[in-house]
Amino acid sequence: MQLVPEYREDLERVERFNLVARVTHWGHTVTFLLCLFTGLVLFVDGADWLAAIFGGYGGAGLIHRIAAVFLTLFIAFFVIFDFKGIIDWVKDLLRFGKNDIIFVMKFPLEFLGFPVKMPPQTRFNGGEKGNSMVTPTMVILLVISGYIMWFPSIFPAGLVRVAYPTHDIAMVFATLMVCMHGYLGSFHPGSGESFWGMWKGTVRKDWAQHHHAIWYEETYGNKAEEEEA
Numbered sequence: 001m002q003l004v005p006e007y008r009e010d011l012e013r014v015e016r017f018n019l020v021a022r023v024t025h026w027g028h029t030v031t032f033l034l035c036l037f038t039g040l041v042l043f044v045d046g047a048d049w050l051a052a053i054f055g056g057y058g059g060a061g062l063i064h065r066i067a068a069v070f071l072t073l074f075i076a077f078f079v080i081f082d083f084k085g086i087i088d089w090v091k092d093l094l095r096f097g098k099n100d101i102i103f104v105m106k107f108p109l110e111f112l113g114f115p116v117k118m119p120p121q122t123r124f125n126g127g128e129k130g131n132s133m134v135t136p137t138m139v140i141l142l143v144i145s146g147y148i149m150w151f152p153s154i155f156p157a158g159l160v161r162v163a164y165p166t167h168d169i170a171m172v173f174a175t176l177m178v179c180m181h182g183y184l185g186s187f188h189p190g191s192g193e194s195f196w197g198m199w200k201g202t203v204r205k206d207w208a209q210h211h212h213a214i215w216y217e218e219t220y221g222n223k224a225e226e227e228e229a
């Protein structure tokens with residue numbers, strides 16, 4: 001059984017994510033999952049077996065804090081080394097429009113395996129735009145509330161009280177998003193090529209033309225060539 005499509009070096013490929021974006025993404029994946037599992041030890045009752053994996057409740061708390069610091073450092077790394085990439089990302093999100101709404105509405109059918117014709121998409125499709133808005137927002141809320149919980153003595157008591165439910169709610173939403181997103185960015189038939197974009201940096205040219213027609217045309221197509229000339 002093949003879970004992700006084969007990486008085809010014999011076919012023409014185009015760059016999708018630069019090294020900084022990829023290091024940030026996978027750094028966040030590892031630190032997010034570590035925070036999640038160590039956080040669940042504290043969140044759910046009777047998670048002794050999960051705590052044991054991290055050397056007990058004290059160990060889980062320590063790993064949670066270490067992973068949290070690295071998660072924060074990956075955000076700083078992204079901002080320092082690819083600020084332009086973040087601005088371009090936000091600009092793409094601001095293009096959310098009719099084609100994205102149609103994409104999101106038709107997506108459940110595509111997900112269930114029905115043949116669906118999607119309208120052309122920009123760099124991120126409607127669903128990815130949604131993920132780009134919700135998940136980073138939840139992660140930022142986790143970071144802010146997390147540090148308030150970590151150092152309660154330097155923050156007003158009211159803020160510390162709000163931080164706990166904020167951390168929990170953001171954790172639930174972020175986890176739901178990451179579950180869907182992790183599947184769609186890897187094993188889901190048809191979108192698996194995007195995994196190589198995030199892993200090796202490039203995707204097949206024909207896949208890019210089909211899944212992100214507007215982005216392809218603007219970045220590598222005739223329009224891009226005309227602008228360069």
Ligand code: HEM
Pocket residue numbers: 031032035036038039040042043061064065068069071072142143144145146147149150151164167168171174175
């Ligand atoms: C910079 C990022 C983060 C910081 C500074 C942080 C900090 C903290 C702190 C100080 C606690 C309390 C620990 C204790 O009582 O020993 C905590 C609990 C928790 N954290 Fe985080 N955290 C961060 C990110 C995350 C992430 C990404 C997740 C999940 C995806 C998460 C999930 C949890 C959960 C579920 C709890 C237990 C909350 C409860 O008992 O109600 N945290 N975190």
Ligand code: HEM
Pocket residue numbers: 016025028029030032033123124127128129131132135136139178181182183185186194195196197198
């Ligand atoms: C669980 C394993 C994960 C896999 C297999 C995965 C896979 C991917 C892939 C393939 C892309 C590129 C999609 C494209 O071509 O546009 C991507 C983008 C992205 N990932 Fe992940 N990812 C994972 C975990 C995470 C986690 C833990 C976070 C955040 C906490 C995250 C946040 C994002 C964001 C914000 C984007 C850009 C928007 C999007 O394309 O949806 N990912 N991911």
